[in-house]
Amino acid sequence: MSQLSSADTETTEPAEDIAVAVDETREAVLAEFTERLGTGVVGSHIRVGDDLWIRVERAQWVAAAESAKAMGFVFFDFLSAIDWLPSPFGRDMDAQEDRIVAGTPAKDPEPMVQGYAGGDTRFQLLARVYSISAGLGINLKCDLPDDDLTAATWYTIYAGANWHEREAREMFGITFDGHPNMINLYLPADFVGHPLRKDFPLLARRVRPWPGIVDVEPMPGVEDEEGEGE
Amino acid sequence: MTTISDPESVAALAAEAVDNRVNLDFETEGMTLNMGPQHPATHGTLRIIARLDGEQVISAEPMCGYMHRGYEKLTEVRTYPQINALINRIDWLGSFANEVPFILAAEKLMGVEAPPRAQWIRTILFEMSRIANISLFLGDFGLQLGGMTAGFYAFRDREWVLNQIESATGGRFHPNFDRIGGLKDDLPKGWIEQSHTAMDKLLAFCDEMEDLLVGNEIFQARTRGIGVIPADIALSYGLSGANLRASGFDWGLRRDNCPPGLVYDKAEWKVWTHPDGDCFARTWVRLQETREAAKIVKQLLDTIPSGPVMAKVPRIIKVPEGEAYVATENPLGEMGYYVVSKGDLVPFRVKIRSASFNNISVVPWVARGAYVPDLISILGSLYFILGDIDR
Numbered sequence: 001m002s003q004l005s006s007a008d009t010e011t012t013e014p015a016e017d018i019a020v021a022v023d024e025t026r027e028a029v030l031a032e033f034t035e036r037l038g039t040g041v042v043g044s045h046i047r048v049g050d051d052l053w054i055r056v057e058r059a060q061w062v063a064a065a066e067s068a069k070a071m072g073f074v075f076f077d078f079l080s081a082i083d084w085l086p087s088p089f090g091r092d093m094d095a096q097e098d099r100i101v102a103g104t105p106a107k108d109p110e111p112m113v114q115g116y117a118g119g120d121t122r123f124q125l126l127a128r129v130y131s132i133s134a135g136l137g138i139n140l141k142c143d144l145p146d147d148d149l150t151a152a153t154w155y156t157i158y159a160g161a162n163w164h165e166r167e168a169r170e171m172f173g174i175t176f177d178g179h180p181n182m183i184n185l186y187l188p189a190d191f192v193g194h195p196l197r198k199d200f201p202l203l204a205r206r207v208r209p210w211p212g213i214v215d216v217e218p219m220p221g222v223e224d225e226e227g228e229g230e
Numbered sequence: 231m232t233t234i235s236d237p238e239s240v241a242a243l244a245a246e247a248v249d250n251r252v253n254l255d256f257e258t259e260g261m262t263l264n265m266g267p268q269h270p271a272t273h274g275t276l277r278i279i280a281r282l283d284g285e286q287v288i289s290a291e292p293m294c295g296y297m298h299r300g301y302e303k304l305t306e307v308r309t310y311p312q313i314n315a316l317i318n319r320i321d322w323l324g325s326f327a328n329e330v331p332f333i334l335a336a337e338k339l340m341g342v343e344a345p346p347r348a349q350w351i352r353t354i355l356f357e358m359s360r361i362a363n364i365s366l367f368l369g370d371f372g373l374q375l376g377g378m379t380a381g382f383y384a385f386r387d388r389e390w391v392l393n394q395i396e397s398a399t400g401g402r403f404h405p406n407f408d409r410i411g412g413l414k415d416d417l418p419k420g421w422i423e424q425s426h427t428a429m430d431k432l433l434a435f436c437d438e439m440e441d442l443l444v445g446n447e448i449f450q451a452r453t454r455g456i457g458v459i460p461a462d463i464a465l466s467y468g469l470s471g472a473n474l475r476a477s478g479f480d481w482g483l484r485r486d487n488c489p490p491g492l493v494y495d496k497a498e499w500k501v502w503t504h505p506d507g508d509c510f511a512r513t514w515v516r517l518q519e520t521r522e523a524a525k526i527v528k529q530l531l532d533t534i535p536s537g538p539v540m541a542k543v544p545r546i547i548k549v550p551e552g553e554a555y556v557a558t559e560n561p562l563g564e565m566g567y568y569v570v571s572k573g574d575l576v577p578f579r580v581k582i583r584s585a586s587f588n589n590i591s592v593v594p595w596v597a598r599g600a601y602v603p604d605l606i607s608i609l610g611s612l613y614f615i616l617g618d619i620d621r
Contacts, residue, residue, distance in 0.1 A: 050338075051555065076468040077557075078583040082570060087306070115553045115570055126568070126581065128555060132465075132481050139555065139568075160468035163591040171302075186295035186620065195303055202307055 023048040025136065029071070030054065033138075036067040043141075045116035055117040055141040058151060061125070064140055065157045068129045073138060076158035077128035079165060081144075081172045084114050085122050085198040119143050123172060125151055129158070144174060153178040171196035260288070263602070267296045275616055276590070280597070280605065287605060290597035292590055297620040305580040310336050310410060310547050313580070318404040320584060321618040324363035324561040326355045326395065329408040332580075334491045335556040335569045336410050339549045344491055348412035348539040353492045354425075354530050355395065355407065356558075357523040361432055362391045363561035364520045367613050371513060372443045374610045375452050380443045387435040390428040397421060410547055412540035422531050429524045429531075436521045444514055453509035457596050457608035460507060467595070468588035471563025472519060473612060475503045476511035483559035492558065497529040509611035516613070548575055562586050562618055586618035 026046045033054060034041045040060030045053040056064040114124065121143040130137040144151060153176040154161035165176045166185040173194040175182060184191065193200050266277035275296035281288045301320065305313050317332055318325040330352060337343065344352065369384020392402045398417055399405035407414050443449055459469070461477040474481060482501040484494045502518035504511035549571040557566030563585030570579040589612050596612075597605055 053553070074462075074465045075470075076466060076588075077564075077566070078468070078568075078581060078588075080568075080581045082579050113572075128568070128583075132479075132486075135487055137555070139553075157466075158468070159463070159466045159595070160588050160591055163587065184295075186298040188295075195300060200303075202303060 025134070026052045029134075029136070029138065032071060033064075033067060036070075037063060040064065042143075043117040043119070045118075047116075051137065051139065053117040053139045053141060055119065055124075055143070058142055058144060061142050062152045062154065062157070064142075065127075065129070065154045068138060068140070069157055071131070072133055073129040073131045075130040075132055076160040077130050077137065079125070079127040079154060079158075079161050079168065081168050081174055081196075082115070082124045082126050083122060083172060083196065083198045084112050084119065084124065086112060087198045117141050121145055123149060123174065125168075125174070127154070127161075127164075149174045150177055152176065155179055170194065173197065265605075267293075276609075276614070276619065278593070278605070278609070280602070282602065285601050287597050287600050287602065290594055290605065292593050294590075294619050297616050299617075299621065301621045302580055302582055305577055307576060309575045310549060310577070313577070314408060315404075315406045317582070318406055319617055320582065320621055321363070321560065321562055321565070321586070321615045322403055323366055323615055324359035325401075325403055326359040326399070326405045326407060327363075327558070327560045328565065329406070330356055330492070331489070331556045331558045331560075331565055332567045332569070333408045333410055334489050334558070335554045335567045336547075336549055337491060338489075338554045338556060339552045339569065339571055340410065340543070340547075341550075342411045342541055342543055344412045345538050345541055346493075346535045347416075347537045348541075349491055349493050350496075350530055350534045351398075351413055351417060351539065352408065353494060354527050354534075355398065355405070356492065357527045357530075358391050358395055358425075360523045360561045361520055361527075362388055362395065364516050364523075365391070365432070365435065367516060368439050368443060368513070368520070371610045371613075372449070374606055375449060377443060377446065377449060380439065383435065383438060383442065387431055390431045394421070394425050394428050397424070409540065409543075411543035412538070416539050422534070425531055426528060429528045432524045433521060436517060436524070439517055444510075444517060450510060452603070452607050453513060453611065455506075456509045456604045457600065457611065458507045459592060459596055463592070463595060464507075467592040469563070469592060470585055470588065471559065471561070472512055472515040473563060473589050475501065476515045477507040478503055478505040483557060483564055487557075489556050489558060493530065494526070496533060497526045499526050499529075509607045512611040512613070546575070548573060549577070557583065560585055562613065562615060563589055565618075582621055584618045584621055586614035586616075587621075590614045590619055 023046050029052060030044055030046065037056060037060055040057045040063060041054060042057055043055035112122065119141065123144045125142040125144060127140045128137055129140070142151065151174065153165060155165065163185060165179055166182065168174050169176065169182060170184045170187050171194055261282050263280045263282050264277070265280065267275040277293040277296065278290055279293060280290040301316060304316060308316060313332065314329055317328045320328045365384050365388045369381040372380025395405060396402045398421055399407040459477050461479045464474050464477045464479065480501060480503045485501050488494050499522045502515050502522070504515050551571055551573040553570050555566055555568045557564050565585050566583040568581035568583065569577050572578045593609070593612070596608055600608060
């Protein structure tokens, strides 16, 4: 919102002028990234003055890392995944006890909506790299089809991806081709299931009521309505 | 591209050779040394499986997960204020610092900003938890290298900070004091003067440590030139904080990319670097950081603005839909939370980027070729908190 110097100039559509703020540095990064990857970039999102999201094709996942590193994004932040499936156990995490004892009706599951930069699949890879010289980061996303949860490893480009990919494999069941040591990092070797998937039940929550829902009561001296309005 | 993977595969081959007792230079017999999960040098339950050729480490592989508590899963079934209590336990020596990036991420999504007084107190408490964390590191690292005295001094003087944190927040280790939109409470009476006294004690402690530990000849012999990490390796592994600055890389999130909500720009201070990248450099940078943190606190104490400590936020917090990543410079390095919200009481997904996880993943690289006693120096100087690795 820094271009407010020419307040006196006549504008035909002032409302749009204010609404469309442009983040030139991030637009430039996105343009260069798109130039390097061509059609590999399938989605993007910029929050002005804050952050940048780029979604790439799975075949271009390694090329995306190479381009990012070549563009000066040398600092590896993290690599993980997101399971966009709405939780089959209710959106407010109703425990089974709530349903049975309190008679809470089950809510309809939400539609699956992917976040920034869009998406078509349930599982998405999410990685963040950072350019120290430019002082900005890129959040990279990549769709993974349900029937083939694999991606190429980033290990050869960002060595730190080694452990992050091991974690993503055990937590989401995504395997990484070319990874040298694809074994469990946290979980025991014989653990069954992938805990961070949305359809993996958290057993403690299934048998105990949701803590905190019941004890929302006004603070002493605070009117009941206060704070609710906004 | 192959510069990193090649030596690692060489190491794997060498380890295989050790197993097959095909000896390398000397006619030494290979063996596997298991450190941990309960070992004083791992301060927690990290287990390291080191393959040795004589006294030399061929490969060292950390085994994590003995303390994995599944925070990323638990955050999906807890409200934002409840998560705040949970994430205190990630890095338990600098607990308040864990809360801040998460609260800032939630504030960013909600479009809320804490009032100036809350921002000041937040920064002060943030730096106090840094001092509490790193002063223990200085003592503990001395202990690991056989210098018992440093440990006693560190425990003695850390009390000054912990007492201040306790009197302001009510908790010595897990304050749970930060709130979306501000802080739980204002400061108690007389706290500012007491904090000045405490910071003076801590500055004296830093001088003491500089003579006692860092200036010690034995300490230097055990750390100089040991476990050298070049800057490009540090970057590609995602090392952050003092570990990166000790490799000569001048970068601090507090100065270079400070998220709104913390007021580091209101104080005069310096980001210290060291060109060597060895165990000594990492310790030295941390010592200077403790000193700078005390200076920041002292300056901010004098300039706290008046006003409320809490912005107007709804009592039941629902965070609007969106995604945000906020990272701050925590005592151990860059700690960030990637929060995905769907507009509910609970976040949809929280990815916790903890500093120790990346910092310790460099161990297989840096321990290769080191001697067994140096492994202790390397692990100690990389400085990890188990809860911060395992989450």
